Amino acid sequence: MSNATTPKVRRRLAPDERREAILDAANALFMRQGYDAVTIADVLDAAGISKGGFYHHFTAKEDLLTGIVARMTEQALAVAKAARDRACGDALDRLNAFLDSSVRWKAENSAETRVVAKVMLQPGNDTLFQRILAATAATVVPVLRDMIADGVREGVFDVADPQVTAEIIIGLSQGRQGILAEAIASAAAGEMDAATDRLDARMRAEGEACDRLLGLPPGSVRLSNRPEYRRMLAGLAAADGATDDPAGTKET
Numbered sequence: 001m002s003n004a005t006t007p008k009v010r011r012r013l014a015p016d017e018r019r020e021a022i023l024d025a026a027n028a029l030f031m032r033q034g035y036d037a038v039t040i041a042d043v044l045d046a047a048g049i050s051k052g053g054f055y056h057h058f059t060a061k062e063d064l065l066t067g068i069v070a071r072m073t074e075q076a077l078a079v080a081k082a083a084r085d086r087a088c089g090d091a092l093d094r095l096n097a098f099l100d101s102s103v104r105w106k107a108e109n110s111a112e113t114r115v116v117a118k119v120m121l122q123p124g125n126d127t128l129f130q131r132i133l134a135a136t137a138a139t140v141v142p143v144l145r146d147m148i149a150d151g152v153r154e155g156v157f158d159v160a161d162p163q164v165t166a167e168i169i170i171g172l173s174q175g176r177q178g179i180l181a182e183a184i185a186s187a188a189a190g191e192m193d194a195a196t197d198r199l200d201a202r203m204r205a206e207g208e209a210c211d212r213l214l215g216l217p218p219g220s221v222r223l224s225n226r227p228e229y230r231r232m233l234a235g236l237a238a239a240d241g242a243t244d245d246p247a248g249t250k251e252t
Helices: 015-033 040-047 051-057 061-086 091-108 110-120 126-153 162-174 177-188 192-214 226-237
Strands: none
Touching: 015 040, 015 051, 015 061, 015 110, 040 051, 040 061, 061 091, 061 110, 061 126, 091 110, 091 126, 091 226, 110 126, 110 177, 110 226, 126 162, 162 192, 177 192, 177 226, 192 226
């Protein structure tokens, strides 16, 4: 009787499945080894994909990061929209449910998003950074615009142009990268309380700006969420070093 092993036959993947397999492999490698240490050859080997299969979907390693961010954005949006749709009350209640869910998603997935954050915040990555921001805005702005328009129809928001208002609000969120970088560095240095305070203060200021943009009383839009920001920073800071509170859950 022969002891020869029958070679495994790899199932042929559909194009969408192949693209997802490549992104899955790249994401796992980036998390384990860091973005800079991973080559396209590493990704092909981990995914079991040919070079031709890779270049059918992507042209460079940067495209992998963009694809991972796009997928994360869609996942976060799906969760946030589900929370919005479950919310009782008016357009403001739905907006706050959407925002609360977005923050929780970021905190829960900070270990995965830290690779992206680290690359985007590195000096010299401005072109890639702007490319990712533009792609993210193109996905998120229409969702926010429609929510604002609903609020205008309900008489909850006082806004002349929902599209422009949504663009301004997303611009505020994308403009916090400098504060986020400083907060991550502080958290990595063991200064978790100071890091959390800094980020939460920025978010409170953004909330105040949103109130004014939407024609709402102060304190209407809830962006301050210190416990979740602490949890998020703990995950993001792990890419650069341990903190005294790696879980990010202890208040001092």
